[in-house]
Amino acid sequence: MAAPTKDKYIYTFVTKRDNRESIELLRTKAATDDALVLKILKGSLTANNKFYNDFGEKPPLNFFKCYPIDSERSNLVDNDNNEISLENYAHPVAWGIAQVKKRVSWKT
Amino acid sequence: MGNCPGKKKSELEDVKVGTRYLAQLPIGDSVSFKGAKVDPDKHNALIIERSGVLAAYNVFQKWDYSDGNINEDLALACFPGIITGYGLNFNLRHNDYYGADAVVLTAASSKVSLALAIYLRHNSEEYPSTNKKIIGYTSESNKEFCQKTGLYDEVLGYEDTLKPLTGATKSSFVVIDTSGKGSVYEQNSKEDNVKIVKLLSVGNASGTPDKQSTGSSFSIVSTFKLILGILGAPRFLLSWLNPTLEIYFIALDLDELNALWGKDKAKATQDEYTKIFCGVVDKNKWISVRTCDTEESIQQGFSDICQGNVPPSETLVLEMTQALEHRKL
Numbered sequence A: 001m002a003a004p005t006k007d008k009y010i011y012t013f014v015t016k017r018d019n020r021e022s023i024e025l026l027r028t029k030a031a032t033d034d035a036l037v038l039k040i041l042k043g044s045l046t047a048n049n050k051f052y053n054d055f056g057e058k059p060p061l062n063f064f065k066c067y068p069i070d071s072e073r074s075n076l077v078d079n080d081n082n083e084i085s086l087e088n089y090a091h092p093v094a095w096g097i098a099q100v101k102k103r104v105s106w107k108t
Numbered sequence B: 001m002g003n004c005p006g007k008k009k010s011e012l013e014d015v016k017v018g019t020r021y022l023a024q025l026p027i028g029d030s031v032s033f034k035g036a037k038v039d040p041d042k043h044n045a046l047i048i049e050r051s052g053v054l055a056a057y058n059v060f061q062k063w064d065y066s067d068g069n070i071n072e073d074l075a076l077a078c079f080p081g082i083i084t085g086y087g088l089n090f091n092l093r094h095n096d097y098y099g100a101d102a103v104v105l106t107a108a109s110s111k112v113s114l115a116l117a118i119y120l121r122h123n124s125e126e127y128p129s130t131n132k133k134i135i136g137y138t139s140e141s142n143k144e145f146c147q148k149t150g151l152y153d154e155v156l157g158y159e160d161t162l163k164p165l166t167g168a169t170k171s172s173f174v175v176i177d178t179s180g181k182g183s184v185y186e187q188n189s190k191e192d193n194v195k196i197v198k199l200l201s202v203g204n205a206s207g208t209p210d211k212q213s214t215g216s217s218f219s220i221v222s223t224f225k226l227i228l229g230i231l232g233a234p235r236f237l238l239s240w241l242n243p244t245l246e247i248y249f250i251a252l253d254l255d256e257l258n259a260l261w262g263k264d265k266a267k268a269t270q271d272e273y274t275k276i277f278c279g280v281v282d283k284n285k286w287i288s289v290r291t292c293d294t295e296e297s298i299q300q301g302f303s304d305i306c307q308g309n310v311p312p313s314e315t316l317v318l319e320m321t322q323a324l325e326h327r328k329l
Helices: A048-054 B005-012 B072-077 B079-094 B111-121 B140-149 B182-188 B220-230 B235-240 B250-261 B263-284 B295-306 B320-328
Strands: A009-016 A019-029 A036-045 A074-076 A093-103 B020-026 B030-033 B036-039 B045-048 B059-062 B102-105 B133-138 B154-157 B171-177 B194-201 B245-247 B288-292 B314-319
Touching: A009 B030, A009 B295, A009 B320, A019 B295, A036 B020, A036 B072, A036 B295, A036 B320, A048 A093, A048 B295, A093 B072, B005 B036, B020 B045, B072 B079, B072 B263, B072 B288, B072 B314, B079 B111, B079 B171, B079 B250, B079 B263, B102 B111, B111 B133, B111 B171, B111 B263, B133 B140, B140 B154, B171 B182, B182 B194, B220 B235, B220 B245, B235 B250, B250 B263, B288 B295, B295 B314, B295 B320, B314 B320
Parallel strands: B102 B133, B102 B171, B133 B154, B171 B194, B194 B245, B288 B314
Antiparallel strands: A009 A019, A019 A074, A036 A093, A036 B030, A036 B314, A093 B020, B020 B059, B036 B045, B045 B059
């Protein structure tokens, strides 16, 4: 298998839905059909993040719905156990600064 | 048609490469979307095309604080507190403090309360420093921190009750409740000489279970207003309902400031107040920034936050690019 090239993958941290006090690194193959790509420069963590975690699956806030895991394209970086279901994981959210890196230019 | 390529092209042309936005993001190095557009009515915010999440999460606000005139890390880490304190400041002032004699802030060490107290103390020609007494409620471990700021006339523990102001037999209070501890309202509402004229429920920083939280004291009208607010009911309807206890909707106040001042002045004022907060906090070194620039330090920081091991005097900034760059090599 060829070595991953720059920007072929994106890396995000995910938390277990039944134990939200730690995060693990997830690798996801970048979607090529998305029109807009933003590079995340910085994030922040405050006591609010505990609240966002607690309300991850609670309506109406449902913070975990913001960035669903694409389980077809993703795998945990430090855990190659194929039995692990990514359904049991979610993306916690954090306030951060993102910079527009790429936007599609449609050919007409 | 909303999804035809022609329309997407025209909408995306307004999105400039290199522009920075503040948003709720995943903790990672990149994020992508199928479509977005710039909304001039929201200070050129980026509106993400995404279904299934609350509309508010799709608003990526333009970030203008990377020019070195402000402590960017502090502004980022304290943003939710700053913006909420900003909205509450004008809410209290424009409502003449709901007729209260004093302002009570729970979770007094939180960034919301610090920001609000700073803004109430701030003196300008149009908005002079408040002459209301500011009382803070906090946990025993954070009392010293709150007292040292000098922002509060009095710092109470959660077991304490309010007392009439000096020289008065009875006093009225407006409570800004960020702690979520239902005991604050419950115990004070039993005091004969204390009247809570308004309680705005901002959060549940203490993680108090629902049955003991401030929300458990909500009346039917409070709950009805909460539901209407979440459903995006018209402002006139929400204003018409006026329960003593109610949830605080920051978006309504921001809309009102836009209507009152116009968008440009509202944005300039918000920027000015962000600078005021960061300036005061930075100068007094009330809050330090812990920089997490490796995968391990980000993971440790997340656990520390979730386990409540980060004191109010510290906040965490995650250097995503730096921490994850080695994965791209």
